[in-house]
Amino acid sequence: MKRLFLSAGAVAAAAFLLTGARPIEEHYASPIELALSPDNSRLFVVCEGTDEIVVFDTATNKLTRRIKVGHVPKSIALSQDGKRAWVANSWTDDISEIDTAALEVVRTLPAGFEPNAAIPDASGATLYIANRIGNDIAILDLATGQETKRLQGGRGASYLTSSPDGQRIFSTHIYPNVGHFRDQPESEITVIDARRQIVSDRQPLHNSAGVFHLALTADGRLGMAAELRPKNLPPLAHVEHGAVFTNSIAVFGDDIGGSVHVPIDELDRYFTPPFDIAITPDRGRAFISTTGSDSITVIDVPKMVAYVKSLDADGRRLLATDLSASANYVQARIAVGAAPKGLALSRDARLLYVANRNDDAISVIDTASNKVARTLVIPGPAKITAQRRGEKLFYTARFAFQGHMGCANCHIEATFDGLQWDLEPDGFGKDIVDNRLLEDVEETAPFKWNGTNVDLEMECGPRTEKFFWRAESYTPAELSDLTSFIKAMPLRPNRYRPANTELTASQERGKAIYERTRTKSGAPIPERNQCAFCHSGPHYTNLELADVGSGKPTDRSPRFDTPQLNNIALTGPYLHDGSARTLEEIWTVFNPKDTHGVTNDLAKDELNDLIEYLRTL
Amino acid sequence: MNKLGLLLLTAATAFAAQPDMPRYRWENFTTANGLPDNHVFNVCVDGDRVWVGTENGLALYENGKWKSWSTKDGLAHRAVLFISPDKRTGDVWIATMGGLSRFSAGRFDNFTQLTSGLPNDVVYGVSVQGDFVWTATAAGAGRYNLRTNQWSLFNERNTPMYEIWTYAVNAGADKTYYAVWGGGILEYDAKTERWKDYNDPDGETEMVVLKDQGLVHEITTSISWMEKQKILWVATYFGASRYDGRNWKNFLEKDSGLPSNFINMVKGVDGNRAFFCTDKGLAYYDGTNWAIYRPALDTHKPEMLIRDASGKVTRMDAATAPAHHYMLGIDFQGDDIWVATAEGLSHGIRER
Incomplete structure (x- = not known):
């Protein structure tokens, strides 16, 4: 027994050494992405916290299988016939290929640095992989399992979608492309010609940083990308005036002519950050998950298109910051669980599945009534730890004035945003600071670039409340939970010195x-x-x-x-x-x-x- | 033109007696019809597209129309010295006097000695080899890994490169060749990861003492590696060389059809045939005979000369000529050729 105990300890220690991660109290499923089988009989759930794909039978709403995949899976995509699924494992830099009949991993494919998405082309012969740290898109021959080439994406390339005709692959990226000091952030939608397998276009997204999922209508004539539009150049002195972020969708395509930033916020309420988009096949409605707001925004697509078309060029430009505009096309807001991320819409568009990351649950929305009809729970630890409570606090926007933002707005998925901010009301252009990675920071006090915050409790408590939230304070218990989550945030693997290798x-x-x-x-x-x-x-x-x-x-x-x-x-x-x-x-x-x-x-x-x-x- | 050639020069009256050398109808482009600058340093054919490097920006000729880009569009520097498309990704790599640019679907990403691991901002050459981009700079060679974004630098400290002014690079699947200005030729073997140098055996800077015993001269300007035939063509400011892995064959103005020993670029058609861009015209060698295309040096009228194996030189009828006799670069588009000159870009349309 003692020997067994020692072995288990050794394994744990080895795991710690390999991953560089500190021990985590409990592992919660943390579902982040969803996919339905072509016949809609199964729902596949990507659980980044437990390194698995959870499968639900949608007829019985029962969990039928848990499939172990690589470390920190970030996405799942199915082949058109539904026989294969590919999961991007972001910390092991590989792709798990799943046989969906056997519901088991049958092959592990190589990827670049931190794959965040993998989708097949229309023929099923090629897999496109967005590598977040690599800033590129790998193209993999599924017959040989070998990568054939890599295309340059945007910085933090993370999300992929195919045009309905399969001719084009679109990619978005979560960090702005590297620009000049104090210029407005620039992002892009990277467009790949799937026949030639080259980047054919880069559609600019001006003043955007933090672009997430992208979806196209079934006719391919309209595209929508979820985007954060930061206002990081002026001082951060006007949270109450909406001067930090605009939460938008970048709308583009033949039906619009060019592209336009369409805000989803309201004059006195924010819905942030927009993450995933699902469009009904009849292109009547679009559903957008807003992670910090614990809600789904429902857009009336024909009304939105008509509204945009009614604007002249100046009107389209001004629309980007017109918070009153959403009254023209936002149909509903649906409250869901904590930190809604990935969406999956049934073929008949009657049911919308929502991955509530921080509840370990799936909301099933009846789209006729825009109400949550049921909730699917992914079993996990009975105990909700301080870290887990802190994780919820990290993602929520409820503490900020009018729900403007949460920690995860700037520390995107608990990392950083590649931006420099003029944080305090000390004068225009004073004390500009670069955002920093939060991983493994517990022992790095003091905090803040000028070192004035002696510990995380000060950094995340009074300072954050004073300069960022301006509406509600954390209770002492909440602050303790929040900092315990931040302190436990592990360091991701170093790609330039893989574990157990010598220096070059x-x-x-x-x-x-x-x-x-x-x-x-x-x-x-x-x-x-x-x-x-x-x-x-x-x-x-x-x-x-x-x-x-x-x-x-x-x-x-x-x-x-x-x-x-x-x-x-x-x-x-x-x-x-x-x-x-x-x-x-x-x-x-x-x-x-x-x-x-x-x-x-x-x-x-x-x-x-x-x-x-x-x-x- | 050597003296013997001049003595034998005759009017072209009997085509049947002449070697069958390619003839071209020349169309020239200058700032008057679309180029951003008349000083054209390099031309690169990429399928139906023709990329042009000028002293004042990058230009593209496609579907009969010109587009151009300069620093205001994001190009690293206005003087574009060399262009190399990555046929796998569609990206275009651009060597400039102020850094290396990657042009990808309208976006420029720049690499300079201040912002990246690039050895030096004066980039004379660039060549793509799978996931590697090789650069020839004024301070040695650099290899950029497209997968990891890491640079490897090669210079006098880790290669036989005793001069670090690398002037051109040509990367094949297994071998990469550098023309080192004043340092001969360097060869990198991808399998062994080793470097080897080829130098002028007589060490003479002004004359060739040991002809065909090695590289013709240390001041090399261009190389063209024929991967299939395993033949290396070399241009220098003092003649040209051909190397088959065992034997060297040198070409000089005095005993070949080269119009000048001052050669800016060589581009092989295969192991036996090559074009030479010289300061006195474009020369073509078919393995036996030579042809020269240029505006005449004195009258500036169109001129085409053929030199056969016996050394007999014949002036052919020519209605058109390249834009200028000072040639800097060449590329092929099917049977057509595109030539960079000091006074414009020339399109040689093959005549039958």
Whole structure:
């Protein structure tokens, strides 16, 4: 018995080492995406918290199967005949292919860095895979199981859909493309010619950051993409005036002529962030899940199209910020469970299934009455832990004035948003700050770029309430729950140093530069100007403030929190204000006097080596 | 034209006596009819599309119409030196005087020495090899991994590259060749991951002492790797070379049909045939005979010369000529050719 116990402990320890994740109290299903079989007899549910696909019989509403897949699955798509399903496993960088008759995984296919979606083409011969960290779309030959090519997507390529005729594949991305400092964020809809398998168009989405699912009408003449439109350039002093986000759908296609941002908010209420879209086959209605608002927004599509068509060019431009417009086309708001994410609409459009991520449940909506007819529960831990309660608080928008936003609006899916914000009412353009990854931050206090928040309780409590929510405070218990969730957020695998591998020659050379104490000419480098002094410890931060010469005239102080470097490759742009677009620019542009480490004696390939090492941290 | 050639120059009166060399009707493009600049550095055929690199931007000729892009559209630098399409993805890689651009369905992504691992902003050449993009820069070679976004740099520290001014790159499936200005030729073997250098055996910078004993000269400007035939064509500022893996064959103005030893680019048709872009016209070699296409150096009238195996040079009737005798680049479109010149782009339409 003792031996068995030790073995189990060893397995747990090994799992911890492999994933880099801290132990989590309980595993909740956390359903995020749904798919119905072609005959609608089965509902497939992607459970990212338990690494499985849960199958419901839609006639009996009974759970009939739990299929284990890779780590942190993010999507499921079925072949047209329904015989195969593909699941994108985002943390194991692979695709589980499921035989839907046997309901078991029959093949594991390769993917790029953090696959978030995988869909087949119309012929079923090719699989398209959106890789979130890779920022690309892999094309895989399903006969051989081998990747044939990769196309450049938008930054954080995450969602895919096919045109009804199968001629085009559309991809959206959750982080804005890298642009110039303090420019408005730019995103795109990447359009792939499925016959030639090349990117044929990139439809620009101006001032969009955080674009999620995209859907097309059955006739292919109208497309809709769920998008967050941030207002990160002006000071964040007017939450009460809606000046942080507009929640919209980007509408495009032949029926519109061009594209237009259509807001779904109201003058005094926000529905955020829009995530998934389902359009009825007769294109009469569109359903949009709004995760932080715990609701589904129902759009009258003909009314929306007519309204857009009634506008001239200026009117279409102004529509993007007209919160009164939604009265012309929003038909209903349907309350569902906590954090609604993926949707699945029955063929007859009578039932809409909604994955309530943080309830471990599926709402089944009767679309005739726009009411939840029943709820399917995915069995899980009986105990709701503090972390789980905190997770719900992280996703909800209910604390912010008029439900404007939640933590997950900026920390998209608990990560970051690639944006720089003018957070406090200290004057226009003062103290611009870059958003940071939240993973594995428990031991990295103090928080905030100026280090004024000594712990997460201060960061997430009074500060957040004062500057962001402006409506409701967390109770002490809620604050404790929220911070316990954030503290438990694990670090995703490092793609540049897979587990149990040695550093490459370049990374080894970079490590030597990182740890060096003398310049190439032999001169000693002051301790505080050595990389490994400030960026020390398990998180590569000494937890102190430092002036590395990166301060701007608009910053109130040139001293900033030394950031942790884990998974630094993912989180550009860099420096406290995001002024360095790439890791290279930290030193090639913003370190002219060797105040941020001594780097000006390095040749270009040596700087490359240093960066290669940093990517492994 | 060498002296012997001039002595033998005769009017073309008997076609049957002449080698059957390709004849072209030339259509020229300048700023007057669509080009953004008359200084054309490179031309690249991509199916029905013709990409053109000029001193003032990138241009595309498609369906009889011109489009062009410059820095205001996102191009890294206005001077476009080389263009290489990735036929798998449809993206186009553009070497400029101020960095490397990827043009993908209307979006430019730029790589510079400040923002990326690119060795140097002066990018003379670019070549796509599967998931790798090879670059030739003024500070060595760089290889970009499209899957991981990582750069590998190759220079005097990790290759036999004793000069780091890489002037051109041509990547095949297994071999990648660099023309290193002043440093001969470098070969990278993808299987062994090793580099090998080819140099001028006599080391003379102004003359060829040991002809056909090795590379004709160290100041190389262009290479063309014929993967199928395993033949390497090399252009230098002092003649041209052909290498079959064992033997070198050198070509000089004095003993071949080359109009000049100053060669900006070579492009092989196969292992036996190649075009040479020189400062005194475009030369074509069919393995035996030579043809030269240009506006005459003195009169600027259209000129086509043929030199047969015996060295006899014949002037052919020519109604049209390329835009200028200073040639910088060439590419093929079926039987047609496109030529970059100092005074415009020329389309050579094959005549039968």
